[in-house]
Amino acid sequence: MNWKRASIAVLAAAPLIALFAYGFSRDPAEIPSPLPGHAAPNFTLTVFAPGDGPLMQPLGDTVRLGELVGKVVVVNFWASWCGPCRSEHATLSETARQYAGRPARFIGVLYNDSAASATQWIGEMGGQSYPALLDPGALTAIDYGVYGVPETFIVDATGRIAYKQVGPVSANILHQWIDSLLPNATAADTVPRARVP
Amino acid sequence: MIGLLAHNALLVSLAAVAFGAILTPVAIRTGRREWLQLVYGAVYTNFLLVSVAAGSMVVALVTHDFSVSYVAAVGSRSTPLLFTIISLWGALEGSILFWAWVLGLYSAAVVLLHHRRPGNLVPYAVMTLLAVAAFFAILLVGPADPFLPVFPVPADGPGPNTLLQNHYLMAVHPPLLYLGYVGMSVPFAFALGAIFSNEAASNDWSILSRRWMLASWGFLSAAIIAGMWWSYGVLGWGGYWAWDPVENASFLPWLTATAYLHSVMVQERRNMLRLWTLNLCVATFVLTILGTFLTRSGILSSVHAFTTGAIGYYFLAFIAIVLVTTLTLVAGNSERIQTKGKLGGAASRETVFLLNNLFLTAVMLTVLVGTLYPLVAEAVRGVKVSVGVPFFNRMALPAMVSLLFLMGVGPALPWGSTTWADARKRLYPPGIAAVILGAIAVIAGARSIYAILAFAFVGYAAMSNLREFWIGMRARHRAHGESWPTALVRLVAGNRRRYGGYVAHIGVLLIALGITASSTFRSEREATLTPGQTLTVSGRTVRLKNLWGREEPQRSVIGATMDVVGKNGAIIGTLEPRMNYYRVSDQPVPTPDVSSSWRGDLYVNLMAFDSGGANATVKVIVEPFVTWIWFGGLVVVIGALIGLFYSSRGTGAPALATNSASAGPTVANADP
Numbered sequence: 078m079n080w081k082r083a084s085i086a087v088l089a090a091a092p093l094i095a096l097f098a099y100g101f102s103r104d105p106a107e108i109p110s111p112l113p114g115h116a117a118p119n120f121t122l123t124v125f126a127p128g129d130g131p132l133m134q135p136l137g138d139t140v141r142l143g144e145l146v147g148k149v150v151v152v153n154f155w156a157s158w159c160g161p162c163r164s165e166h167a168t169l170s171e172t173a174r175q176y177a178g179r180p181a182r183f184i185g186v187l188y189n190d191s192a193a194s195a196t197q198w199i200g201e202m203g204g205q206s207y208p209a210l211l212d213p214g215a216l217t218a219i220d221y222g223v224y225g226v227p228e229t230f231i232v233d234a235t236g237r238i239a240y241k242q243v244g245p246v247s248a249n250i251l252h253q254w255i256d257s258l259l260p261n262a263t264a265a266d267t268v269p270r271a272r273v274p
Numbered sequence: 275m276i277g278l279l280a281h282n283a284l285l286v287s288l289a290a291v292a293f294g295a296i297l298t299p300v301a302i303r304t305g306r307r308e309w310l311q312l313v314y315g316a317v318y319t320n321f322l323l324v325s326v327a328a329g330s331m332v333v334a335l336v337t338h339d340f341s342v343s344y345v346a347a348v349g350s351r352s353t354p355l356l357f358t359i360i361s362l363w364g365a366l367e368g369s370i371l372f373w374a375w376v377l378g379l380y381s382a383a384v385v386l387l388h389h390r391r392p393g394n395l396v397p398y399a400v401m402t403l404l405a406v407a408a409f410f411a412i413l414l415v416g417p418a419d420p421f422l423p424v425f426p427v428p429a430d431g432p433g434p435n436t437l438l439q440n441h442y443l444m445a446v447h448p449p450l451l452y453l454g455y456v457g458m459s460v461p462f463a464f465a466l467g468a469i470f471s472n473e474a475a476s477n478d479w480s481i482l483s484r485r486w487m488l489a490s491w492g493f494l495s496a497a498i499i500a501g502m503w504w505s506y507g508v509l510g511w512g513g514y515w516a517w518d519p520v521e522n523a524s525f526l527p528w529l530t531a532t533a534y535l536h537s538v539m540v541q542e543r544r545n546m547l548r549l550w551t552l553n554l555c556v557a558t559f560v561l562t563i564l565g566t567f568l569t570r571s572g573i574l575s576s577v578h579a580f581t582t583g584a585i586g587y588y589f590l591a592f593i594a595i596v597l598v599t600t601l602t603l604v605a606g607n608s609e610r611i612q613t614k615g616k617l618g619g620a621a622s623r624e625t626v627f628l629l630n631n632l633f634l635t636a637v638m639l640t641v642l643v644g645t646l647y648p649l650v651a652e653a654v655r656g657v658k659v660s661v662g663v664p665f666f667n668r669m670a671l672p673a674m675v676s677l678l679f680l681m682g683v684g685p686a687l688p689w690g691s692t693t694w695a696d697a698r699k700r701l702y703p704p705g706i707a708a709v710i711l712g713a714i715a716v717i718a719g720a721r722s723i724y725a726i727l728a729f730a731f732v733g734y735a736a737m738s739n740l741r742e743f744w745i746g747m748r749a750r751h752r753a754h755g756e757s758w759p760t761a762l763v764r765l766v767a768g769n770r771r772r773y774g775g776y777v778a779h780i781g782v783l784l785i786a787l788g789i790t791a792s793s794t795f796r797s798e799r800e801a802t803l804t805p806g807q808t809l810t811v812s813g814r815t816v817r818l819k820n821l822w823g824r825e826e827p828q829r830s831v832i833g834a835t836m837d838v839v840g841k842n843g844a845i846i847g848t849l850e851p852r853m854n855y856y857r858v859s860d861q862p863v864p865t866p867d868v869s870s871s872w873r874g875d876l877y878v879n880l881m882a883f884d885s886g887g888a889n890a891t892v893k894v895i896v897e898p899f900v901t902w903i904w905f906g907g908l909v910v911v912i913g914a915l916i917g918l919f920y921s922s923r924g925t926g927a928p929a930l931a932t933n934s935a936s937a938g939p940t941v942a943n944a945d946p
Contacts (some may be wrong), residue, residue, distance in 0.1 A: 079605070083606035090601055096649055
């Protein structure tokens with residue numbers, strides 16, 4: 078056994094292994110979005126699923142993003158045919174409830190789907206706390222460069238996109254971003270918040 | 275219930291393979307060779323248990339037992355039976371289970387065929403196979419467990435990946451690929467077994483592994499062609515190869531295995547290249563694992579990538595262990611493995627084989643670099659890049675075209691050495707075919723230098739390989755008065771390895787011709803037609819008859835009926851390109867329809883349609899000689915089969931004695 082040769086050969090393989098290890102730190106499907114840091118495209122959409130509790134908004138109401146300046150807005154693009162949307166649904170609904178009464182709004186935007194099947198889906202999933210809007214022709218989704226659902230955009234109080242999530246969003250990400258973007262504790266800050274682990 | 279049974283079978287199989295792998299060196303070191311029977315028993319037990327697990331999965335899939343996690347993930351009551359069964363390899367966990375089963379099958383076959391051989395080579399090779407099997411068993415009881423219980427039990431599942439259930443070739447391509455990929459573990463095991471048993475300095479390990487490599491190579495060749503055919507038949511772009519990372523991953527070990535099949539001949543005949551051949555064995559196995567790693571870990575983006583979790587880290591650890599272990603063993607023992615043989619003359623077959631190995635390795639490295647470059651670029655420069663078709667075509671085509679030329683030169687030259695005058699006499703006649711085919715290509719409109727050279731070299735090599743048959747048949751006809759068919763059969767039967775090789779060459783040439791012609795002379799048009807309107811592409815005319823829709827249990831189908839119109843206006847055929855909408859996916863799966871003949875294909879794909887049926891947008895592609903690719907694949911497999919069943923006389927170098935047409939001296943396989 079010639080250990081010198083052996084060590085040289087193994088050292089030569091080290092960069093390859095390091096490269097593969099690095100490969101796990103990244104998502105090959107991720108395409109950098111030019112949107113974060115820029116103004117969120119405005120939209121005017123109609124409520125088709127009202128939500129429940131304090132976040133409820135009447136059916137048929139119109140939501141204009143431009144009127145929500147001063148609030149952190151979480152815009153979630155989803156569809157009833159989308160598998161991963163199921164896994165993030167409870168997180169979104171619950172987190173929205175936790176921020177009720179604070180200057181943060183959650184909005185669901187339906188992507189390439191019918192109001193009927195989406196409403197049925199919400200029922201199956203045990204309801205949804207925040208309202209969902211119809212996006213006929215997916216025009217808003219196109220404005221946001223959505224190429225697959227779910228995608229979630231977090232818009233800051235000045236109307237700029239602060240963060241874009243491709244794929245299911247976690248409670249951790251939502252809390253971190255919303256907390257960092259919320260204006261310092263306001264009078265409305267009375268609702269106890271869940272601690273982020 | 276069945277899930278629990280299968281899970282426990284896998285647990286016991288992990289124990290069996292670990293026990294066997296650990297017991298082997300103990301048995302050999304302590305001189306208790308009777309213990310090796312226990313090791314071999316562990317191999318059979320493992321095969322039995324993994325068969326139970328895989329069989330259970332098929333039963334669970336067919337009976338729609340949604341309490342099994344894998345069935346809940348890929349099963350559906352509405353999926354047709356064939357596609358339900360083949361969902362076994364349709365997603366990550368099932369494909370790992372299938373892999374483990376194929377590896378168990380190969381390991382059992384190795385023990386069955388070679389356990390009587392004296393010495394430690396076979397036991398150590400079996401140990402290596404068991405160690406690899408242990409890795410897959412760990413995956414199956416850990417991060418890729420397909421038998422997790424699901425509660426509450428769902429009433430139905432989503433069904434398999436829509437691309438999988440859209441074409442019957444999915445019943446063929448993956449198993450062939452696994453048979454090829456996994457089979458390459460066997461030569462690797464013999465190579466490592468040779469090092470462990472101090473037998474690497476002889477040629478025995480390569481004689482043992484050669485047939486396994488040839489069989490695996492045949493499977494992999496067939497798998498690649500079947501994959502191309504699937505891509506052609508399903509993806510709707512009329513192409514068959516896109517240099518996708520995972521296509522590349524199947525091509526890389528094919529290249530090193532091809533190089534091995536040639537270098538092993540030089541090793542046997544000229545006592546050269548032993549270390550190189552061993553390296554090719556090892557590299558082929560590492561590339562199969564790398565290919566699986568790239569497919570299964572989601573490290574590169576591809577149509578083949580499965581969704582994954584922690585399994586990538588297991589693969590990373592496995593690749594690291596394999597690389598470190600094999601490099602230590604091979605580099606550390608390299609001085610002992612090296613051979614002292616000398617090259618014959620410059621104009622000799624072994625020179626051509628050296629060049630062949632050089633070019634094959636160059637193509638392999640080019641494709642490897644192109645495949646991994648996006649990862650490197652992101653690691654080093656932090657930018658997203660994708661390496662596309664132009665890179666691979668520009669970088670790999672010159673070497674691939676050169677290989678076509680060498681395929682014509684190699685068979686014509688003898689082993690050892692010859693005079694230049696003799697070489698010229700042997701090399702000139704095929705040149706006529708090269709000039710003719712090259713000229714035809716230019717007249718037909720080929721302008722790319724590589725295309726023209728490819729046509730010319732295909733002609734050259736085809737003539738050169740066919741001439742070997744002709745010379746041999748003529749010699750038999752004259753000497754024994756045999757009829758021509760008898761002469762052909764006896765010629766091939768007398769030296770199956772050699773003539774099997776030539777048949778495989780001809781298959782590769784048919785593939786090369788099909789690829790060059792279909793890419794050079796392809797023409798396509800896209801148009802929106804109303805019923806009754808026609809579209810003509812390079813002399814072939816189709817007319818839209820009507821649009822229709824139909825509900826099937828697992829999907830909705832929208833189709834266009836197109837008449838193929840002949841020169842005189844008569845309808846000579848009907849094509850029905852479709853779009854299949856599966857319930858689980860928002861994306862339709864295009865289903866082109868193809869009218870094939872030996873001269874080429876008329877390929878029609880439905881791109882879009884008016885929901886009222888008023889019009890349809892279709893893409894019509896005319897691709898000459900595409901069918902030659904699939905036919906060539908069949909010929910390659912026939913060549914591999916002929917080579918596989920050569921008669922091995924004695925224990926040394928089989929079938930060399932009948933190699934009458936080789937003029938060069940045969941160097942004995944004496945160990946230095």
